[in-house]
Amino acid sequence: xxxxxxxxxxxxxxxxxxxxxxxxxxxxxxxxxxxxxxxxxxxxxxxxxxxxxxxxxxxxxxxxxxxxxxxxxxxxxxxxxxxxxxxxxxxxxxxxxxxxxxxxxxxxxxxxxxxxxxxxxxxxxxxxxxxxxxxxxxxxxxxxxxxxxxxxxxxxxxxxxxxxxxxxxxxxxxxxxxxxxxxxxxxxxxxxxxxxxxxxxxxxxxxxxxxxxxxxxxxxxxxxxxxxxxxxxxx
Amino acid sequence: xxxxxxxxxxxxxxxxxxxxxxxxxxxxxxxxxxxxxxxxxxxxxxxxxxxxxxxxxxxxxxxxxxxxxxxxxxxxxxxxxxxxxxxxxxxxxxxxxxxxxxxxxxxxxxxxxxxxxxxxxxxxxxxxxxxxxxxxxxxxxxxxxxxxxxxxxxxxxxxxxxxxxxxxxxxxxxxxxxxxxxxxxxxxxxxxxxxxxxxxxxxxxxxxxxxxxxxxxxxxxxxxxxxxxxxxxxxxxx
Numbered sequence: 001x002x003x004x005x006x007x008x009x010x011x012x013x014x015x016x017x018x019x020x021x022x023x024x025x026x027x028x029x030x031x032x033x034x035x036x037x038x039x040x041x042x043x044x045x046x047x048x049x050x051x052x053x054x055x056x057x058x059x060x061x062x063x064x065x066x067x068x069x070x071x072x073x074x075x076x077x078x079x080x081x082x083x084x085x086x087x088x089x090x091x092x093x094x095x096x097x098x099x100x101x102x103x104x105x106x107x108x109x110x111x112x113x114x115x116x117x118x119x120x121x122x123x124x125x126x127x128x129x130x131x132x133x134x135x136x137x138x139x140x141x142x143x144x145x146x147x148x149x150x151x152x153x154x155x156x157x158x159x160x161x162x163x164x165x166x167x168x169x170x171x172x173x174x175x176x177x178x179x180x181x182x183x184x185x186x187x188x189x190x191x192x193x194x195x196x197x198x199x200x201x202x203x204x205x206x207x208x209x210x211x212x213x214x215x216x217x218x219x220x221x222x223x224x225x226x227x228x229x230x231x232x233x234x235x
Numbered sequence: 236x237x238x239x240x241x242x243x244x245x246x247x248x249x250x251x252x253x254x255x256x257x258x259x260x261x262x263x264x265x266x267x268x269x270x271x272x273x274x275x276x277x278x279x280x281x282x283x284x285x286x287x288x289x290x291x292x293x294x295x296x297x298x299x300x301x302x303x304x305x306x307x308x309x310x311x312x313x314x315x316x317x318x319x320x321x322x323x324x325x326x327x328x329x330x331x332x333x334x335x336x337x338x339x340x341x342x343x344x345x346x347x348x349x350x351x352x353x354x355x356x357x358x359x360x361x362x363x364x365x366x367x368x369x370x371x372x373x374x375x376x377x378x379x380x381x382x383x384x385x386x387x388x389x390x391x392x393x394x395x396x397x398x399x400x401x402x403x404x405x406x407x408x409x410x411x412x413x414x415x416x417x418x419x420x421x422x423x424x425x426x427x428x429x430x431x432x433x434x435x436x437x438x439x440x441x442x443x444x445x446x447x448x449x450x451x452x453x454x455x456x457x458x459x460x461x462x463x464x465x466x467x468x469x470x471x472x473x
Contacts, residue, residue, distance in 0.1 A: 027308045046308060047336045057374065099262075101288065104310075106374045108336045136262055136290040139307025139400070141277070143288065144263035185263040185286075222261050225290055229259045229305060 002155040002172070005165045013149070013161040013213055018129070018224035020137050028138025030224070032130035034161055036120035038072075041130035042113045043138040046102070049109035060102030064093040064112045066127055072119040088124045089114075095128050095148065095181040095191035101141040110140055121164045121177075122150040128181050128191070133221050137228070145221055147214040148181035148191060151206050153198060158206060160213045173197065180210045184218045187211075257294045257303075260287040266300050275301030309335050309399035309429040311377055315369045316386070318394060318427030319379070321359050326352070329359055331367065334396070334429045337376050341367060345380040347387065364389045364433060366425050389425065392435025395445060399430035401452040404460065411461055412451060419468045420444040443471065 004010070014035030023029035026042035033039070049055045066089040070079040092114065102110060112134065114127040128148035136142060152162045155172030162177055169175035176196035182189050189207070198206070260266055268284045277289045278300050287293060291302040311317070311333070319331035319339060328342040341359075343350055350358050359365065365388050367379040381387055397405065405426055406413050417424050422436030422444045434444050450467055454460060 021306075028306060045336065046310075048338070105336065137306050139289055139291065139304040141289050142262035145261060183263070222264075225261050226259045229292070 002157045002169075004154070004159060006163065008159075010157055010159045011209060011213065013216060014163065016217065016220045018133065018220040020133055020224045020228045026134070026138075028134045028136070028140070030130045030133035030137060032126050032133065032221075033118075034120075034122050034126050035163060036118055037116070037122050037126045037163075038118040039114060039116050039123060039126035039130045041115075041127065041134040043110060043131070043134040043140070044113075045110040045138070046105040046108040046140075047111070049107060054109075055107040057106050058103075060105030060108040060110060062093055062097055062100060062102065062110050062112065064089050064096065064114065064131065066092055066114045066116075066124065068116045068119055068123060072116050072123075088127070091191055091193065092124060092128055092131065096131055096135065096146055098188065098190045099132065099142050099144050099146045099183055100135060101143060104141065110135070110138075119164075121162050121167045122179075124148070125150050125179055125181070129217060129221065133224060136225055144183040144185050145218060146181050146190065147184050147217040147221070148179070149210060149213055149217060151178045151180060151210050151213075152176045153178075153196070153202070153206075158202065158209060160209060178206055180207065182210060182214045184214065184221075257292040259291075260293045260302065261290055262287055266293045267295065271298060273299045275299040277302030277304070304400045306398060307400060309333075311335050311337070311339075311369055311372050311429070313369055313372055315428040316366060317369060317379075317429040318364060318366050318389070318425060318431035318433055319429075320394075321361050321363045321365065323361065324355050324359075329355070331365065331379060333377070333379075333427075334431060335377070337374075339367075339369075339377040339379050341365075341379040341381065345370065345378075345382060347381050359388060364394055366427060366433070385425075389433050389435075392423065392433055393441070394431050394433050397430050397432060397448065397452040399428065402426055402428055402430060405432070405448055405451050407461060412464065415461060415464060416444055416447050420447070424448075446471075 017033045019031040022031045023042045028043035031040045066085050070077045112131045116123045125148040132146035150162050151160050153176040154169045176198050179193045181191035264287045265284045270283050272285050274280045274285050278285050279288050285300045291304045293302050317333045319333040321329050322332045323330040331339040331341050333339045366386050368383050370378045370380040420440040420443045422434050422440045425433045434441050
């Protein structure tokens with residue numbers, strides 16, 4: 001068994017912080033962190049969709065934008081959209097779509113902006129978690145919250161929530177990064193992505209592990225959402 | 236001036252009084268289980284459970300379980316009295332910004348008196364603020380009307396915005412809260428369902444009224460709010 005560089009147990013997540021209502025001007029907003037990975041999400045809408053040719057008269061559409069800010073990594077990232085950020089925006093959209101119900105908002109759009117303030121691996125998963133809280137905060141009808149986490153494998157050990165040093169692990173079988181997103185109370189997954197190699201029989205195990213650790217994430221999301229209402233109550 | 240608004244909200248307020256307990260729920264959370272319950276606004280049935288479909292306060296009114304939103308954008312409904320700003324004049328009426336996803340239209344026929352098509356800007360000009368009632372909500376847009384008590388152009392004063400879901404509390408049961416604020420500050424106050432609030436009065440009163448309304452919108456989940464606002468006013472006077 002390979003020890004983790006930061007001394008965590010294999011299935012232990014990094015410290016999670018979740019906060020709702022961080023962007024006062026947005027209709028809904030949230031912050032979510034996995035250790036040193038910090039993501040904020042802001043939701044605007046439902047509002048009129050432009051360009052008009054994108055409008056869907058049957059139901060509203062969800063539009064996500066993911067951006068890794070230039071100061072979020074050690075070597076300054078060139079600002080602006082990139083191949084990578086476009087791909088992540090798209091998978092984030094697909095990960096959240098099964099959870100939201102926009103049938104009441106034809107021809108309209110719900111915009112989700114995700115910004116990564118600090119990156120230490122697992123940025124897309126932190127972004128999805130923040131976005132799901134922000135959507136709920138904005139009062140958008142939703143089937144469920146979405147919990148997302150990066151699982152993986154260093155050498156032969158299955159681990160949860162990889163950080164950057166683990167992602168770059170080179171010894172033995174190397175590192176595998178397996179990002180998932182799950183509808184919290186359903187047995188449905190809306191994101192499955194993998195970098196690296198894994199034995200086919202371990203995939204089931206990794207999904208089981210994902211289901212297990214999602215509960216912890218859901219708890220954090222729930223508490224943050226409930227806290228904002230209760231806070232106002234006692235103010 | 237606010238009779239229309241009050242009437243529209245009395246129905247909802249009556250529902251509120253029936254509720255004993257409310258609690259915060261998140262999407263996907265089971266609110267109650269049992270076949271006796273009926274899913275209302277913002278909830279759905281899954282097997283024998285009633286499950287939340289949005290974030291808000293769950294409330295059981297008899298057998299019906301529903302969710303009251305506490306955050307989020309304004310969703311227009313028929314008969315809502317709103318405050319809007321004229322953004323354009325067309326040949327058939329006015330375009331109005333009401334802070335919602337679809338733009339609103341005020342047809343010339345829906346003005347309270349006859350308006351000559353060539354002199355529309357003498358009645359309402361771009362930038363004017365009006366209080367109007369939503370007549371229809373269609374996917375193509377929203378139609379407004381000015382025919383009704385207390386509706387029309389709002390002259391002078393100023394407009395500011397609160398979270399739209401807090402409006403029922405600002406109005407209060409049968410307008411008790413807004414009447415209290417009017418009485419204590421001597422201002423004229425109109426509250427739109429879209430969260431826009433118009434205040435007109437002397438400078439001190441205006442500031443006080445705005446502060447009071449922001450106080451209410453922050454404390455929207457507290458019970459016995461009218462008494463709290465009364466004591467807040469007393470504190471301010473010291």
